[in-house]
Amino acid sequence: MSGPIEPQWSLLPDDPEAFFGLSGEYDLRDLKRKYNSYIRQFKPERFPEEFQNIRAAFERLNDALRYHERPRSSSIQPDLQFDWNFNELTHQDPQSGELPPELVKPRAFPWPDDAHPVERSDGLSAQSDPQRLHERINVESLPGIFEDLKQKEEKSPYDYYTLAVLSDVQQEKTHSFAYWLLEGLQAHPDEPALFELLRQYFANQPASDGLPELLEATARIIRTDRFYYLTERAWDELLRHDAFSDFREHLETCEANLLDHRIDHMLVFYLHILKTAVWKASDHWLREKFGEIEAHYDRLPYWAEEEIDFLEQINQYRSQRSEFLEGGPIRAMIDQAIFDYCTQRESDADRSFLECQNQLVSLEEEVLREFDVPQEDFGIALYLWERISSDVLERIADDLDPEQTDSLEIRAKKLGHRLLTDGVGTRFRIFHYSFAILGIGIFGTIGLMIYYLIYILDSFWINLLKIFGIMIADFVILLLVGALQDWVIRGYYRSWWRFELMRYYQTQWFPLHDLAAELEQIKSIKVGDEEREGLDKIAEAMRKDVGLFLFVNAQRLLTACQ
CATH class of the missing domain: 1.10.287 (Helix Hairpins)
Known part of the structure; x- marks a missing residue:
């Protein structure tokens, strides 16, 4: 192979x-x-x-x-080898999705005072370049080339790219590379290579100092819906490290400069940013953004439905977070892994999640004790945990499930036989028979009620009172029997069946809920001439056992890591 x-x-x-x-x-x-x-x-x-x-x-x-954008190459070839012809922006039909030039044309470029091109006193003109750039670099100083290019009145896109690169060599102020690209986009609004270079600059974690001002400058140059696609990664950094009030203020300032009538990119941007913002934003801001997404749901792409569902579950979990954390330190550890998954970069989030899985396996008794059965509803937390587990597992192992020689039905029957015959299995059988006898006794009272009905005419009120008394007594006994049965089953489950299931999952893997459904369907096993029941009760306890779910999924994930 x-x-x-x-x-x-x-x-x-x-x-x-x-x-x-x-x-x-x-x-x-x-x-x-x-x-x-x-x-x-x-x-x-x-x-x-x-x-x-x-x-x-x-x-x-x-x-x-x-964002439904066409991926573009970011390689920049010299102007003598790559034809960067600038086409003037023409008026477009409004239905084409393009704005007319008078709306796209930005204001004067907002350079920092100490980074603005300077006038040369020697009167040299750089309107024509008799030598190629790589030839000039061999014979001239970089500062001289930089100053000459700054003097040119009609700069090509490649000139702006060169100025951006040389500004880094000159060690100009922070983000000078991006400001030169922006000036190039101001002069050549339709230049895709400059746009892609600027997008990659924002994507490569630029310095946070001066980043809000750079984003606001960008919004004054790129005033269309594409602003969100261009700057999304930079907003991620601001949201991770700045106070949310500052983030919101900067974003609102930028959005006030946008003139585009389209909202498709905006919706995709908020679907992305809400994954982190939901942990930091105010309830009012979240309601507003979720409302905008819901109002334009029909404009969202096919994959948005799953993302919206995940975001809504995170938002709902956040509202119940304090209650979840009251249960103990294991829950705080799980909560931190969920938080990191939503707010950290992928590799950091995966590492946090895997560390949590390792601790869940090593703290077996604490996990089972903190998530005892039955439990309050953990549906939202379990949904998020399953979703995150599935996502991380896909990045860890190609074949997530070990090869199984037997089907789920066959293995469930073998497991069921062990559960009802080993350990407490024998005691549960006796307990089950005692309840069956009690049930027969209760149903036997029906004959007594029939007897009273036959002789009801002899003493109508007395016999009627007896019948109602028997019915009420049977009802109370049934409630007590049900409560006692649940209590005994929970005791057996905690003391034996739970650990047998954990031992099973050390060597086998089937989804926990699938295994529970199979045990419920089997319901009983045959031992000799005897039919032993109770697998449906075990299956019911398995579904409520959050601790078991967390433990077996952690084992599966760590096995995949190995």
Whole structure:
């Protein structure tokens, strides 16, 4: 069997589609499948550089797919080798989705005072370049080339790219690279390479100092709906590290500059940003943004339904979070893993989640004690945990389930036989028979009520009172029997069946709820001539056992890691 295929690293960063082997029509699911197959091979702990390259390529395509943007190459070739002709913006039909030039044209470019192009006193003009740039670099100083390019009145897109690069060499003020690209986009609004370079600049975690001012400057240049696609990653950084009130103020300032009438990119942006914002934002702001998404639900892409459901569950969990945390330290650990998954970068969030799984397995008794059975409703927390587990597992192992020689039905029968014959199985059988006898006794009172009915005419009121007395007594006995039966079953489950199930999951894997459904359907097993029942009761307890669910899923995930 051949080993894993070595990725074509030479295709990055310019051709991420070819790197992932994608062509023609593909969607987010196809991209994620390819991405997961690579990062299972190049884990961040062992191959940090390779992982970062794979992650950057994935984010680039993922962003483009979510925003319905065409992925573009960011490679910039010299103007003598790459034809960057600037086409003046023409008036468009409003239904085409493009704004007329008078709306797109930005204000004067807001350069910082100490970074604005300066006038030269020697009167030299850089309108014509008799030498190619790479030739000039060999004979002239970089500061001289930089000053000459700044003097040019008609700069090409490549000139602005060169100025951006040289500004880094000159060590100008923070974000000077991005400001030069912005000035280039002001002069050449339709230039895709400058746009893509600026988008990658925002995506590569720029310095937080001065970032809000850079975003506001960008909103005065890129005033269309594409502003969200361009700057999304920078907003992620601000939301992680700044107070939410500051984040909201900066975002509102930028949005006030946008003139585009479209909202598709805005909706995708808020679907993305709410995953983190829901933990920091005010209830009023969250209601407003969830309301906007709901009002324009018909404009959202196909994948949005699952994302909206997840966001709503997070928001609901947040409202019940304080109650969940009252249960003990294990719950606080689980809560932290959920929080990290929503607010941290993927590799950091995965690491936090895996560390939590390791602790859940090592703290077996504490987990089972803190999540005793039966329990209050943990439906929302379990939904989030299952969703996160599934997402992390896809990035860890290709084949999540070990090969099974027997079907679920056969293995469930073997497990059921052990549960009802070993340990407390014999005592449960005696207990079950005693309740059966008690049930026969209760039903036997029906004959007594029939007897009283036959002779009801002899003493109508007395016999009628006897009948009602027997009915009430039977009802009370049934309630007491049901409560006693539940109490005994819970005791047996805690003392034996739960640990047998945990031992089963050390070597086998079937989804817990599937196994419970199979045991419930089997209901009883035959031992010799005897029919032993009770598997449906065990299945019911399994479904309520949050501790068992957390433990077996943690074991499965850690086994996949190994």
